[in-house]
Amino acid sequence: MTAGLDTPDRRGRTGLDRHGRDLTGNPRVRISDVEVLSCDWYVLRRTTFDFQHSDGHWSREQRETYDRGDGATILLYHPGRRTVLLTRQFRLPAYVNGHHDGMLIETAAGLLDGDSPEEAIRREAAEETGHLVGTPERVFDVYMSPGSVTERLHFFAAPYRSTEATAGAHGVAAEGEDIETVELPFEEALSMIRCGAIADAKTIMLLQWAALDGPFRHR
Structure with missing residues (x-):
């Protein structure tokens, strides 16, 4: 057996x-x-x-x-202040493959774990940022590494309120998570892609979507 x-x-x-x-x-x-x-x-x-x-x-x-199952990620943004709410946490695979300290700046994300993509991303946003999401906007679904990994990642976006707490550590302590929230001006986040300070694929994709088709596109 x-x-x-x-x-x-x-x-x-x-x-x-x-x-x-x-x-x-x-x-x-x-x-x-x-x-x-x-x-x-x-x-x-x-x-x-x-x-x-x-x-x-x-x-x-x-x-x-x-x-590893399918997952979901979300870009939290404040349209009036032109800011985005991201996370920073330690990622061992990045650390052992050349990242200087393994602390990656990312959009909130997590596995579905049996929930629908919408339910899962509301759960993950609350756990990782303390922000309660209502109805997130679906952006697109993507196979992130189709040559070897089966995961399909569901991308979302939603506004957040500046009155909600964003500082401090978040995550599920029982799972070893120690996640810091990072609020950045949107233009600064884009510049961090260019210099390599933001090196996470899902985060880059959502930030570029926000600039091209999302809340910060030029009208």
Whole structure:
């Protein structure tokens, strides 16, 4: 018996090796095997499939996919003051891959964990910034790293009120989070992209959306 396959893993999941086996949307892809390599918290799979190339021939391929679930992120902005409310927290993967201290400035974000994208982003905004979001504006949905990671990230935006507290540490302490809120003038946040002080992809995408099509676009 194997945890995550025949018996529940520590998150209560079974049948993790069946993911993707019944896909029929692309007739050029025939999935033949799915092997679970790890399911300690997220799930690493190796999938074997036959792929029909544009010239008609078939080849046997293998790919590893990392499944951490889908997520949501939100840009909180104040249209009158032309400011944005971001977060700063430690990110180990960035730290071990060249970031000088691993403290990244980001939009509030988190995994859906079974909630709808709208419910999840309201939860994450409250946990990470102390801000209560009403009905967020949906911006777009994006596969952030489609070559290896299955995650689809749902992007949102919403205004925040200047009367709401933004200072201090936030996050879920039981999950090791220690998240600082950072209020910045919008133009300063854009300049931080250019100099590399903001290096998080989702944050860059939402800031550029705000400048091109969102609340701070030139009219």
